[in-house]
Structure formats: C-alpha cells, structure tokens
Amino acid sequence: MTTRIRPELFLMAALVLVLAAIPVFVHNNYRIFTLTLIGLFTLLTVGLSLVMGYAGQVSLGHATFYGMGAYLTALLSSSLGMPSWAALVASALITGLVGFVIGIPIFRLRGPYLAMATLGLNVIFILLVKNEGQITGGPSGFTNIPPLAFAGRIFDTDAEMYYLVWVIALGVLLLSLNIVNSRVGRALRAIHASEVAAETLGIDANAYKLKIFGLAAGYAGLAGALYAQTIRFISPSSFDVLVSIELVTMAAIGGLASIWGSIFGAATVVYMADIIRDWMSELLAGAPGEGEIIVFGLLLVVIMVFMPEGVTAGGVKAVRNWQARRHEHVPSRT
Amino acid sequence: MTPSEQLAQYIVSGITQGSIYALIALGFVTIFNVTGIINFSQGEFAVIGAFLAITVAQKVSLFRGQLPVALEWPLPLAILVGVLGAILVGMLLYRFGIQPARHASVLSQIVVTIGASIALRGMVLLAWGTDPYRLAPFTAAKPLRLFGAVITRQSLWVMGLTFVAVVGLYFFFRFTMLGKALRASSANPDAARLMGINTRRMGLVAFALSAALGALGGIVITPSIFMTYDRGLMLSLKGFVAMIMGGLTDPFGAVIGGLLLGTVESLAAGLISSGYRDAFTFVVLFLVLLLRLGGLVGRKTSQELERAGL
Numbered sequence: 333m334t335t336r337i338r339p340e341l342f343l344m345a346a347l348v349l350v351l352a353a354i355p356v357f358v359h360n361n362y363r364i365f366t367l368t369l370i371g372l373f374t375l376l377t378v379g380l381s382l383v384m385g386y387a388g389q390v391s392l393g394h395a396t397f398y399g400m401g402a403y404l405t406a407l408l409s410s411s412l413g414m415p416s417w418a419a420l421v422a423s424a425l426i427t428g429l430v431g432f433v434i435g436i437p438i439f440r441l442r443g444p445y446l447a448m449a450t451l452g453l454n455v456i457f458i459l460l461v462k463n464e465g466q467i468t469g470g471p472s473g474f475t476n477i478p479p480l481a482f483a484g485r486i487f488d489t490d491a492e493m494y495y496l497v498w499v500i501a502l503g504v505l506l507l508s509l510n511i512v513n514s515r516v517g518r519a520l521r522a523i524h525a526s527e528v529a530a531e532t533l534g535i536d537a538n539a540y541k542l543k544i545f546g547l548a549a550g551y552a553g554l555a556g557a558l559y560a561q562t563i564r565f566i567s568p569s570s571f572d573v574l575v576s577i578e579l580v581t582m583a584a585i586g587g588l589a590s591i592w593g594s595i596f597g598a599a600t601v602v603y604m605a606d607i608i609r610d611w612m613s614e615l616l617a618g619a620p621g622e623g624e625i626i627v628f629g630l631l632l633v634v635i636m637v638f639m640p641e642g643v644t645a646g647g648v649k650a651v652r653n654w655q656a657r658r659h660e661h662v663p664s665r666t
Numbered sequence: 667m668t669p670s671e672q673l674a675q676y677i678v679s680g681i682t683q684g685s686i687y688a689l690i691a692l693g694f695v696t697i698f699n700v701t702g703i704i705n706f707s708q709g710e711f712a713v714i715g716a717f718l719a720i721t722v723a724q725k726v727s728l729f730r731g732q733l734p735v736a737l738e739w740p741l742p743l744a745i746l747v748g749v750l751g752a753i754l755v756g757m758l759l760y761r762f763g764i765q766p767a768r769h770a771s772v773l774s775q776i777v778v779t780i781g782a783s784i785a786l787r788g789m790v791l792l793a794w795g796t797d798p799y800r801l802a803p804f805t806a807a808k809p810l811r812l813f814g815a816v817i818t819r820q821s822l823w824v825m826g827l828t829f830v831a832v833v834g835l836y837f838f839f840r841f842t843m844l845g846k847a848l849r850a851s852s853a854n855p856d857a858a859r860l861m862g863i864n865t866r867r868m869g870l871v872a873f874a875l876s877a878a879l880g881a882l883g884g885i886v887i888t889p890s891i892f893m894t895y896d897r898g899l900m901l902s903l904k905g906f907v908a909m910i911m912g913g914l915t916d917p918f919g920a921v922i923g924g925l926l927l928g929t930v931e932s933l934a935a936g937l938i939s940s941g942y943r944d945a946f947t948f949v950v951l952f953l954v955l956l957l958r959l960g961g962l963v964g965r966k967t968s969q970e971l972e973r974a975g976l
Contacts, residue, residue, distance in 0.1 A: 390773050394782065437956055443772040444704035445955055447780075448906055452948035455903070463941040487810070577784055586808060588773075604670060616730055623792055629785025636774045636781065637766045 340509060343592070345501065351498050355491045358471045363492040366433060366602060368562060371497040374617040375555040376491050378501075378508050378591055379548030384580070386512060387544045387590030388524030390443065393450035394579050395459045397549040399571025401427045401556025403461065406474045406566060410562045411467075417482040424554035431494035435542045454573045454628065473567030477646075480561040500558070504551055524589075574625065578605075581628045584635045587642020596644065600627070644648020671814030676811070676936040677929055682821040682890065684861030684928020685828035686712070689883035690905030691912065691920035692835065693876030698864075701916055703764060703775055705929035707783035709901030711752045713790055715881020716888045717895075719748030721801045728793050741804060749881045755786070756877025760870050768869075783899060790895040801885070820889045827886050831879060833922050839917075848872065851916075866960035880905075900944060902930075907951045943963055 357363060380394050401447060409419035421580070438449050461468045479488040487493055511517055522530040523537045523589045531537055560566050582601045586593025608624040639646020668673070669855040690708055697705045720726060739747070759782050764851035767778045803820045810817045839845040850858040851868040856867055884893065884901075907925045912919025930950060934942040 353932060384773065388771075388773060390776055393774075398802055436950070441955055442778055444706075444711075444906075445910075447706070447776050448903060448951065449955065451903060452951055456945045456948055459945045513806075517697070553726075574784065577780060584777060601815075612792075616732070625784045626788030626792065627779045627785075629783065629788060631784065632781025633763045633778050636770065636778045637763065640770060640774050 334550075337556050344351075344506065347595075351502075352495075355494060358641045362576050366606070368490065368494045368497050370595070370602050371494070371501040371560050372555045372562075373579070373582060373602060374501045374595045375497075375551050375558075376503055376579055377586065377594035377598050378504055379551035380518075380579050380583045380586055381542050381586070381591060382508060382511070383548045384583055385587070386517065386520040386524060387541050389439070389541060389545070389546075390447040391392030391548075391576075391596055392573070392580065393452070393454035393457075393576050394448050394552055395571045395573070395575035396454045396550070396655075397431055397552035398556040398559070398579075399461065399566075399568070400430060401475065402547075402560040402566045403468060403556075403572065404553070405557040405560045406477045408465065409478045410474070410476060412491050415504060416480050419479060420554075420557045420561065422475075423557040424550050426551025427553025427556070431552075432542055432546030434549075437543040439538060439541050439545065450509045451573060451576070454571075454576050459659050460571050461571075469567075471568060473565055474560075475565050477560050477564040477566065479564060480558075484587050487561070488654045490547070490562075497562070500554065503553075505591060505594070511558070512591060516540065516543075533595065539586050553621045566609055574622070577625075577632075578628060584632055585643050587645050588640070590642055590645065593644065597642075600643075604628075668814065668866070672936070674813040674815035676932045678815045678817055678821065679682050680929035680932030681854060681925055682824050682926040682928070683887075683932060684908075685824045686883040686887045686901070686924075687826055687904045687927050688924025689879045690901055690922040691833060691924045692832070692917055693879045693910035694909040695912070695915060695917050695920045696848075696879070697872045697876045698909070700848055701764065701768075701869045704874070704906065705764075705873075706779040706902055707759065707786060707898070708792075708876065708904075708905055709898035709903070710786040710899050711756060711877040711880030712884025712887075713893065713895065713898040714755055714786065714884070715748040715752040715877075715894045716750040716801070716884035717748075717790055717794050717799065718881075719744040719885045719892070720801055720888065721794075722747045723801060726799070727795075730795060741802075744801075745882075745885055748885045749878050752877040752881030753874045754886075756873040757870055762875035764873070765866065765869065770853065783902065786899055787895060790898075796895065799888070800892045801888040801894050803889040804886075808884070818890065819884075824886050825891070826915050827882060831882060834916070835879075835917060844871065865897045877896055896973075904947055907954070910951065910954055 351367075354367065363575060376394060376398055380391060382395075383391050404420045404423035404426055406414075408414040408422055409416045413424070429536065434453065438446065438453075443450055464470075471530050472576060476565075479486055480493070481487070487496055512520070512530050519530065519535045519540050521536055522533065523540060527537050555570075582597035584597070585600050586597030587597070604627065605624045606625055612623045635643065635646070638651070641649065686690075688781060690712060693708050693711065694705065697703060697708075721728070721735055722737045722739045723741060725734070725736040725738065748875035763782050764775070767775055787788050789943075803818070804823045805819045807819050809819065810822075827933060837845075838850055847858070847863045848868050848871060850861065850863055851865040855865050858868075880901075882955070909920050911926060912921070913925030915924075927947065927950060931946050934946040938946075
C-alpha cells in the first residue's frame with residue numbers, strides 16, 4: 333500500500349512547488365485566471381473520472397452540477413445575504429446531496445439510456461435557469477456575486493483565488509486517490525468490469541454508484557461555487573451541454589480511469605481552446621466562438637477509438653503495440 | 667380561435683413536428699438493429715442535409731462571406747444533394763469512427779458518437795455560421811383549414827414524405843435482397859455471416875440509410891422552421907425518445923413514438939408553458955424509461971432488452 337502511495341506523494345510535492353511558484357514569476361492576470369480555471373476544471377474532471385472511469389457510468393450532464401453550485405452560491409450570498417464562505421460550503425453540500433438524490437432514479441438506467449437521461453438533466457437545468465429570470469437573471473446572467481470572504485479576509489484578486497482553488501483542487505485530488513486505492517476503489521473497478529460479478533461478491537453496486545455520483549456532484553458544486561466567486565458573474569452558457577461534453581473530453585484526454593490525468597486533461601482542453609480560437613480568428617475573420625468543438629469532437633473520437641486509456645497511457649501503449657504486432661486486432665478495454 | 671380550434675392547431679403542428687422526430691427515430695432504429703449502436707449524432711444528419719440543400723437551392727455565402735455560392739438549382743435536385751451529402755457523411759462516420767470502435771465498451775461507443783456529433787456541429791458552424799436559414803416552401807398555395815386548424819402546404823409535404831418514407835422502408839426491408847440481408851444481420855449476425863452476408867457492409871448500409879432519413883427530415887422541415895447549426899443535438903435527443911417510446915427495435919413503433927412525442931410536446935408547450943417545450947421531452951423520457959422500460963408500443967422480450975443494455 334505505502335509503496336503505491338509514495339511516488340504519488342513526490343509528484344504531488346513537485347506539483348505544489350511549481351503551482352506555488354507560478355504567481356511569483358507570472359504577473360499577467362489573464363494567465364493566472366486561466367490557471368485558476370484549469371484548477372476548477374480539474375475538480376470537475378476528477379469527479380467525472382470517478383463516475384465514468386471507475387464506476388463505468390456515462391454522464392453527459394456533469395455541467396448541471398457545476399451550474400447548480402454556481403447559481404446556488406449566487407442566490408445564497410447575493411439574494412439571501414448569506415456570508416459568502418457559508419454559501420460556498422452550503423452550495424457544495426446541497427449539490428452533492430442533489431446529485432445523490434437524482435442518482436436514485438437515474439442509475440436504474442444503463443449505457444445510452446443513462447447518457448440520454450443525464451443529457452436531459454442538463455437541458456432541463458439550462459431551461460430552468462433561462463426561464464426563471466427573476467431568480468436567476470435569465471439568459472443574460474447573474475451579476476454582482478459577492479467575492480469570497482473568510483475571517484475578515486476578502487479573496488478578490490486573481491492570485492488569491494488561484495491559490496485557494498488549487499489548494500482545494502489538490503486536496504480533492506488526494507482524497508480521490510485515496511478513494512480509488514481503497515476498498516471503495518476496488519469495488520468500483522469490480523462494478524466497471526462486471527456488475528453482475530461484483531454483486532455476487534456482495535458489492536452493492538447501486539449504493540457505490542450513488543455515493544460516487546453524489547461525491548462527483550459535490551466536487552462539481554464546489555467548482556461552480558468557486559467559479560461564481562472568482563469571476564462574480566455567471567450565465568447559462570457556461571454550464572450547458574457543450575460544457576458537459578468538454579468535461580468528457582478532458583476526462584478522456586487524461587484517461588477516464590486516471591485521477592492524475594484530470595489535471596493534464598483540463599489543462600490541455602483549456603489551452604487548446606485558447607489556441608484554436610486564436611488560430612481560427614486569424615484564419616477566418618470573425619469566426620464564431622464555438623469553432624474549437626470540431627477539434628474536441630474529433631479528438632474524442634480518436635481517443636476513444638485508439639487510446640481509451642487516455643493520451644499519455646494510450647500513447648505509450650499504441651507505440652508498443654505498433655512495434656510488437658502484425659496480427660489480429662487488439663481488442664480495447666471493456 | 668375557440669379552445670377546440672386551438673387544440674386542433676396544436677395537434678396539427680405537433681404531428682408535423684413529430685414527423686421529423688419519426689424520421690430521425692427510424693434512423694436510430696435502423697442503426698441500432700443492425701449494429702447495436704445508439705448513434706448520438708443522428709440529428710446532425712438532418713442539419714447537414716438541410717444546409718446542403720439550402721446551399722445549392724439559394725444564394726448563400728459560406729465561411730463568413732469568403733465563399734459565395736449562387737447555384738439556385740431546382741428543389742428536387744437540392745433535396746438529392748442534401749440527402750446524398752448526408753449519406754456520404756454517414757458512411758464516413760461509420761467507416762472511420764464506428765467501425766474501428768466496434769469492439770470497444772458501450773461507454774466508449776457513446777462517447778465516439780457524441781464526439782462525432784459535436785465535430786459535425788462545429789463544421790456546420792464554421793461553414794454556415796450562426797445565422798438561421800430557411801428554404802422556400804415546396805409549393806406556394808394557401809393553407810388548408812381542417813376543424814378550424816390551419817394546415818400549411820408544407821405540413822402536408824412533411825406528413826406525406828414521412829408516410830412515403832415509412833412505406834418505402836417497409837417494402838425495402840420486406841422485399842429487397844439488401845433489406846432482407848439487413849434484417850438478417852440484425853436478427854442473428856453470426857447466422858447472417860454464415861449465409862454469406864457481409865455484416866460489416868450492412869453496418870455501412872444502415873448508416874447510409876439513417877443519414878438519408880435524417881437528411882430528408884431536416885430538408886422537409888426547413889421551410890417551416892429556421893434551421894440553425896445547433897439543432898442537431900436536440901433532434902437526436904427527440905428521435906431517441908421517440909425510439910424508446912416505440913419500443914427500441916420496432917420501426918413502426920418509432921414512427922408512432924415520434925408522432926406522439928411531437929403532439930405531446932406541442933400540446934404541453936401550448937397549454938402549459940412554451941419556454942419549457944424541450945423539457946417536456948425529457949419528462950416523457952423519464953416517465954417511459956422509469957415506468958415501463960419496454961416502450962409504449964409493444965412489449966420487448968428480455969433478450970431484446972438485454973441487447974439494448976437495459
């Protein structure tokens with residue numbers, strides 16, 4: 333057990349050092365904000381990896397919980413006047429609970445049905461936000477969300493939120509690593525491999541799936557709350573179905589069953605989106621903003637077909653296979 | 667308008683809209699029966715078909731004005747171009763996305779078709795932009811009135827073409843060699859292979875057929891609604907719900923499911939709240955999925971349900 337944890341601790345220490353040093357050398361607010369965003373997406377992707385890679389359940393509506401966290405924080409701290417730190421905590425907890433409760437009927441479904449149902453959830457959430465404008469600000473968004481304040485300290489600069497977000501993201505990463513390396517993680521992998529076999533071994537598959545889904549929803553709620561308090565303005569387009577699919581892309585790039593991969597996946601997608609947008613607007617003056625979805629869509633196809641373990645693990649394996657074979661198709665992981 | 671006239675109006679527009687869901691659901695069923703895959707990019711065929719038809723039928727400028735096109739071909743030719751273009755896309759999708767992933771897990775296959783869906787959506791966005799487009803009505807004449815409801819000529823085209831497509835499909839599956847081979851590959855792939863049927867090619871045919879159905883639906887509805895690049899996903903979702911309502915594997919069930927869904931949606935939007943139009947679809951989905959997994963039309967054997975992953 334300890335031998336498995338140790339290299340990860342080294343990796344974590346190195347990551348902490350690099351992340352802590354960045355704001356000392358980088359003073360560009362946009363860069364810092366981008367890195368904060370990567371931290372938030374890491375939070376989201378870790379949860380999605382647990383759901384998709386470990387529990388083996390499709391979720392195409394994860395942005396629902398991200399949005400729920402953001403809107404709850406906005407409502408609680410702005411409309412209801414709750415202290416912003418309490419709103420943050422409450423939003424994460426409520427979102428986690430909602431995820432758990434929604435999971436009860438939804439996890440009776442499998443495969444494409446579950447995928448459609450989670451997508452449907454996201455559509456309904458966005459419709460609610462758009463239609464209940466008096467509460468949510470409607471399509472134009474919710475403005476003037478109070479910044480996070482805790483014990484007399486106000487987190488209102490990019491660097492402060494950057495540190496806070498990454499401390500939380502790395503904490504969640506560690507927690508999730510512990511989960512997947514524990515009895516729960518083994519149970520989840522068993523469910524993924526064969527639900528029937530897992531159940532005959534006495535694993536209550538549904539209970540595990542629900543707990544993981546609730547946990548992932550809680551992570552997403554936390555990310556949403558932090559997002560709302562970072563940019564202090566939210567609108568429905570930040571949480572729609574395309575965002576959910578982008579989250580799946582992040583998880584797929586990092587490897588669906590890889591907790592560490594989440595950081596890599598989140599960073600790749602965020603930076604790639606930036607680069608593609610620049611590149612596209614150069615190529616085609618006034619090109620519409622969503623153009624990067626072409627690349628993400630193709631990337632999803634390629635990754636799922638050729639390297640379902642993710643880009644890093646899959647890349648290594650693909651090279652090895654290519655060298656070693658010339659017979660039979662290699663069946664992918666199931 | 668009296669309440670009963672209004673009700674008739676909702677039903678007529680619901681059936682019109684539902685015809686499109688029916689065509690897309692038929693595509694879902696065809697692909698599912700032959701390959702066992704739920705193709706989430708089904709709705710994109712409708713969008714691509716419609717945009718291609720518009721491009722050859724009207725003056726448009728693509729890529730933000732970089733590529734003006736002024737072919738102004740006659741309508742039948744435009745429909746043909748739209749359908750053939752979608753077929754090509756469907757076949758490419760099968761060959762390069764679906765076929766290589768045929769041994770992958772259900773989860774991977776779902777993600778592949780979702781990826782294909784947003785890639786196609788992005789391509790349409792890049793070429794045609796965010797503007798809504800519209801085709802001219804197929805025949806210009808005064809709308810008809812029935813029980814106080816207004817029925818546009820285009821609605822008649824929509825319903826008529828859906829009917830023709832369903833009947834045509836029936837004869838295709840029942841009486842042609844290719845149709846029989848398709849049915850054989852769906853009933854028992856191993857036995858079909860033993861009979862010398864190339865099941866892999868049947869997958870290709872299924873995708874081509876589904877793309878054609880979707881494109882036809884997209885083209886025929888475009889005079890009634892504005893087509894935008896982002897309609898595909900919602901059309902996929904609705905076609906899928908219609909398919910489930912029809913009992914997953916049954917083409918006729920899918921058609922009935924589509925018409926029913928369109929009507930329910932139109933009634934709910936008219937009588938309850940139009941802002942939540944799309945949400946009603948999912949209420950229907952949840953009800954059907956959670957209450958009766960076999961679909962509203964017909965019961966499924968446990969084997970069929972198992973194949974469907976339920």
